[in-house]
């Protein structure tokens with residue numbers, strides 16, 4: 609096999625109450641990576657499309673290359689690979705852009721090498737790439753991008769990743785305002801310590817959300833979409849956050865929060881009609897505050913990263 613092309617989807621990390629431990633994948637949007645074998649050993653990032661020349665070609669910094677190198681180091685192999693990345697996701701958007709690139713690269717590399725790893729075992733390599741991209745090795749984007757569905761990272765040391773149930777008819781609306789927020793900046797506003805009463809509230813909501821998913825109890829999901837750890841500090845970085853939340857709730861959202869580290873916002877709803885109404889309601893708010901926005905809605909993606917051509 610000389611070349612493989614793979615796709616990995618966008619993701620919503622945190623899902624309000626699950627800071628660094630919950631995430632889910634979105635249908636339709638994502639990044640594509642083609643890998644081509646080369647005679648002489650070593651990785652080379654040959655081209656990146658859709659990034660306006662902003663992502664590094666340097667293999668020490670490029671998330672695709674960092675992820676593949678971590679995998680090759682584990683295998684003790686030194687093969688020659690050319691990397692071609694097509695960005696389908698905007699940078700600094702909070703939709704798991706760096707994660708989707710790393711996951712697509714790993715899914716392609718794994719296939720090219722004859723699938724030495726099961727899909728879930730690619731996760732540590734994707735986390736290494738995430739660390740290189742934003743300074744923190746969180747898995748709440750890479751895990752759902754790789755595995756699809758709703759994912760819980762119960763622990764990082766050792767890694768314990770659990771796929772949760774996705775209720776039929778659960779939709780996500782994404783609201784991507786036209787500005788960037790770097791994950792490192794959005795993490796820098798967070799506090800190192802949280803009050804005990806916030807830990808209690810947050811644990812209750814995570815447990816409620818997980819139970820709500822398994823019970824397909826949309827009311828419980830709705831009551832649980834609350835975050836007292838990150839959102840209060842990050843919301844101030846996102847113009848219109850509270851106005852948009854009021855409008856999307858009135859339009860039938862189960863809840864709304866910051867997608868990953870922002871500035872994209874996500875809203876969950878039951879059914880596609882509500883998802884569309886939420887998108888329209890949010891567009892009006894953004895128009896009223898003079899901020900451009902892209903809106904998108906889809907069901908939860910349960911497939912994750914996959915090979916599209918070889």
Ligand code: HSE
Pocket residue numbers: 621622627628629702704746748749791794795867868869870
């Ligand atoms: N859990 C991470 C954060 C996700 O909130 O910083 C970054 O996309």
